[in-house]
Amino acid sequence: MESTILNISVIGGGYVGLVTASCFAYLGHTVRIVEIDTKKAELINKGIPPIYEEKLEDILKQTSGKNLSAQSHYEGIDDADIIFICVGTPPQDDGSADLTYITRASESIGSALKGSEKYHVITVKSTVPPGTTESVVIPAVMKSLGDTSDSVGFCMNPEFLREGRAIDDFLHPDRIVIGGSSEKAISVVQKAYEKLDALVITTSLKAAEMIKYTSNAFLATKISFSNEIGNICKRIGIDVYEVMKGVGYDHRINPYFLNAGLGFGGSCFPKDVMALIKLAEKNGENPILLKSVIDVNEQQPGRIIQVLHTRIGDIRGKRIAVLGLAFKDNTDDVRDSRSIPVIDELLTQGAIVSAFDPMATESMKKIFPDITYHTNAGDALEGADACLVLTEWPEFSKLTDEFNRMKSPVIIEGRRILSCSGIEGVCW
Known part of the structure; x- marks a missing residue:
């Protein structure tokens, strides 16, 4: 037919x-x-x-x-x-x-x-x-x-x-x-x-509208939950990725969206969870869990700055390489990217930012026109006092010798993607 x-x-x-x-x-x-x-x-x-x-x-x-x-x-x-x-x-x-x-x-x-x-x-x-x-x-x-x-x-x-x-x-x-x-x-x-x-x-029309909001809110909740567990694991010396691997095999949970890191960004999750919060409040409900999802997500980028301070102290005048600007891999979209609050805080504290992203450079230039952008990771790492990896681009997992161009081998991941040793994560 x-x-x-x-x-x-x-x-x-x-x-x-x-x-x-x-x-x-x-x-x-x-x-x-x-x-x-x-x-x-x-x-x-x-x-x-x-x-x-x-x-x-x-x-x-x-x-x-x-x-x-x-x-x-x-x-x-x-x-x-x-x-x-x-x-x-x-x-x-x-x-x-x-x-x-x-x-x-x-x-x-x-x-x-x-x-x-x-x-x-x-x-x-x-x-x-x-x-x-x-x-x-x-x-x-x-x-x-x-x-x-x-x-x-x-x-x-x-x-x-x-x-x-x-x-x-x-x-x-x-x-x-x-x-x-x-x-x-x-x-x-x-x-x-x-x-x-x-x-x-x-x-019904209303149910279809609610299904979309609920799907995004639940996925965002899984991310913030994983990040909160990751923050606890880091305090007590446990690899959160080992924990979530064990948790994810439970068929009631599944392994998706359990990767701890910097939190969620993009054009959907942040705005949709906030819109659902406002909808609940408008109808007389106090969505405590959804508010916590946003709170955890907003605080998470600051944790990578805390780890950076622990590793190199005062960052004023220090050259910090930032790898990854898009909110996720395989896109040039920087809307609500977790790299934005990270870079903003680096600049506020007087750091010199050297950045690279395979696709999102032009998009990020509209937000931060005055930082230094490079066309490859190696050049961004040249002479850096530290490196922050903020987007899970697959090509970053292949970086090895490029890190030898850094002034000091301080590498902190916001997304677990690197395969080389000596790496510290934001919550692992």
């Missing part, structure tokens, strides 16, 4: 939107991206990814100009079977989710669909607080649409993409979650994923 080919519009050509659109096009659907940044839209149409993501360039080359296109306006989306909302939900000053872009996109979609006789399913893929689709998206769309009929359906289809591995995660998911306003709406979204071999979970 042949798979259904759908017309899909994706609102937002950022990280989630571009990966989503590209993968749906790869699956054979006809996909249009609405991206207000005209330069970004032009790059996409040329098959050039405006962000780095493994395998994304190959997929864009196969689909751009064929069944994938990008534009900076909403015209033409009235031919879409499904319209995915993939705009940002950045944190506000108090940590709650800013739904401005969600509201604007919903209003624009409603206006663009006015007069259309086709059935459309408007599907939120952005991470939003539970209740947002019902209380914000649906009213905004219907008000602009000026129609109270059943010509549109609504779904919530959260993404579970890891940066650096997003293409594989999309095409080989653990599960696909679809929350819907009706069985009809859910069935249309299910058709978009027909070619994928994955468990499909159908829920």
Whole structure:
């Protein structure tokens, strides 16, 4: 039986939107991206990814100009079977989710669909607080649409993409979650994923929204828990990685996200846990555990500075090599990277920072334009009084002779990646 080919519009050509659109096009659907940044839209149409993501360039080359296109306006989306909302939900000053872009996109979609006789399913893929689709998206769309009929359906289809591995995660998911306003709406979204071999979970709109927040909060909790155990282990001379290896074999726990280190960063975990905290407080709950997850994470980067002081004393005027700037390996994303508070503290205390990252240098220059950046690890290590390894890039595990270029062999890991001896970890 042949798979259904759908017309899909994706609102937002950022990280989630571009990966989503590209993968749906790869699956054979006809996909249009609405991206207000005209330069970004032009790059996409040329098959050039405006962000780095493994395998994304190959997929864009196969689909751009064929069944994938990008534009900076909403015209033409009235031919879409499904319209995915993939705009940002950045944190506000108090940590709650800013739904401005969600509201604007919903209003624009409603206006663009006015007069259309086709059935459309408007599907939120952005991470939003539970209740947002019902209380914000649906009213905004219907008000602009000026129609109270059943010509549109609504779904919530959260993404579970890891940066650096997003293409594989999309095409080989653990599960696909679809929350819907009706069985009809859910069935249309299910058709978009027909070619994928994955468990499909159908829920209410609110439950689908909560599943996304809960997944990220639980993973963040595992990380902060592991770091707290690591901090205790370091005090009493135990290798936390030996401990977590033994713990991870328990099938109720599993070994993933038990690697102690500097904590979590990136565009999702910090903002989503904070948004969930604010949502709980708004509804009269005091989320003690979630607050502790954030507290542990915020304190963890400072511990590597404490270890540094223990090893070399006052760091004023000392040359400190920093290897790894991205929040994780295989990406150029520095959003909430744990290297940011570390570098900030080094500079505050008068250290001279010499940095290297395989991909994230240009991104970090926007935050710290005045530190010295190098194109390889060896040059960053030249004459260094100490080295801090802050991102788990696989190539760092191959470094050996490069450390001989340091003034003194003080090497401290924030992520356990090095294979040479004489290394101290932030919590091991």
